[in-house]
Amino acid sequence: MRKNIIIVAIVSLVASYGLLLSCTQSDAGKSAQSDAGKTAPVKSELLSPIAFDSSAVPNTPFGKAVLYGRELMINTAYYIGPTGVNGRYLRNYMSCSNCHQNGGIKPHSFSLVFSQDEYPQYRAREGKVLSLSDRVNNCINRPMNGKSLPYDSKEMLAFLCYLKWINDQWEHDTRFKEKAAAPLQLTDTAASPQRGAVLFEANCSRCHGGEGQGLLNSQGRRYVYPPLWGDSSYQSGSSMHRVIKMAGWLKTNMPYDRVTPNTPFLTDQQALDLAAFVNDDRIHKRPVPKDGKDYPDVLTKPVDYGEGPYFDFFPQVQHKFGPYPPIIRYLKEKGLKPSY
CATH class of the missing domain: 1.10.760.10 (Cytochrome c-like domain)
Incomplete structure (x- = not known):
């Protein structure tokens, strides 16, 4: 019920804005590999490519916000970087998709598919509960060294609408059920x-x-x-x-x-x-x-x-x-x- 109220509020705000890392594998590490045992397996089905179908997004104020949100994920610095065309909030020219690849819908690439379900959430790093808007700004403040987006800005609303859309599309997809990054086999060999x-x-x-x-x-x-x-x-x-x-x-x-x-x-x-x-x-x-x-x-x-x-x-x-x-x-x- 609470989530539905939040979503309705987002859509209403959207409407009010008129929203729109080789060459060849090095020998380095092979000696360590003998100490590391087998590499932890990654299930193949979890890594199969996922395509974002823009044609499935409705031609509505909410849909336009979803598409702008994806643009912000892929080309963050272009829109809100140091020379951004829609605001200057980042201190560097990185984009969200540098880490959250394919706009946050690539398995084992810090996927964002479950963000809508996971927030509000207590964050141990900050020692407090963060809303999803807080978490968006957390990324802008930390990896991108920037200043926070206003909570009612067109960009914040677009991020939230996009995160809701990808959650609706893929929350039951088994490719996203494991951890956001690949499992590792940790051994008594230190990283060098x-x-x-x-x-x-x-x-x-x-x-x-x-x-x-x-x-x-x-x-x-x-x-x-x-x-x-x-x-x-x-x-x-x-x-x-x-x-x-x-x-x-x-x-x-x-x-x-x-x-x-x-x-x-x-x-x-x-x-x-x-x-x-x-x-x-x-x-x-x-x-x-x-x-x-x-x-x-x-x-x-x-x-x-x-x-x-x-x-x-x-x-x-x-x-x-x-x-x-x-x-x-x-x-x-x-x-x-x-x-x-």
Whole structure:
């Protein structure tokens, strides 16, 4: 009932606005692979392509908002970036689809299909309940280093309408039932930034640049390949800044022209090594959040979060790069549910 009221309110507001990462696989990491055991399998049906059918969207104010919401997902910086045509809210030229590929409807690419159902939600990182609008702004504030969209703006309404549409279309699709990123087999081998650097040079630098700077389009208004570190990349503390989290995403999405729907290109250990290299704060700087400490309750801090304090006695470097299983086992022995 509550959700229906919210949806009606969104549609009414919409109407009132007139709404409209290779070459060949490197040998790097093969020695670690022997320690890593088998790569965790990914069910093939979960990775089959999904197409967005714009013709199925109704020609109504709500439908127009849905289509604009998808445009915002794909070309975020063009519309609301530093030189955006519809507002200047982002501090960098990244787009939502750099992480949430295919507008958030690609399985194991931080899919957004269930966002409509999952919010409002208590967020441990912020230590409070966020609405879906809050979560949209959370992404704009954090990975994109921007300022919040007004809650009643055309853009916020479009994001919300699009998220409702994709939820209605695919909430019962079995391809989205597993985690938003691919499962990984974690072992007692720590992730290695040194191995990751070799992998990066062989497989990633051709698109993201030797210095991880990314590549802007010809108009200089959005990234074709996003920056992986530096002032124009995502903030520390963002989801992609966690090694396990990023590695799960890399496993089924990168290199984009080498990974196939059914077969990851990287082994689990290689994905972890790459994520460790990209997120090694000792060599790669990135923007820092301005709004204080994340995870005010240390009991809720993810295993791979790279900044203390922690509930356990494991050092910060182990939380950052692993090995993770000893931490996970310890937390379980204490009756806690580890997150990562």
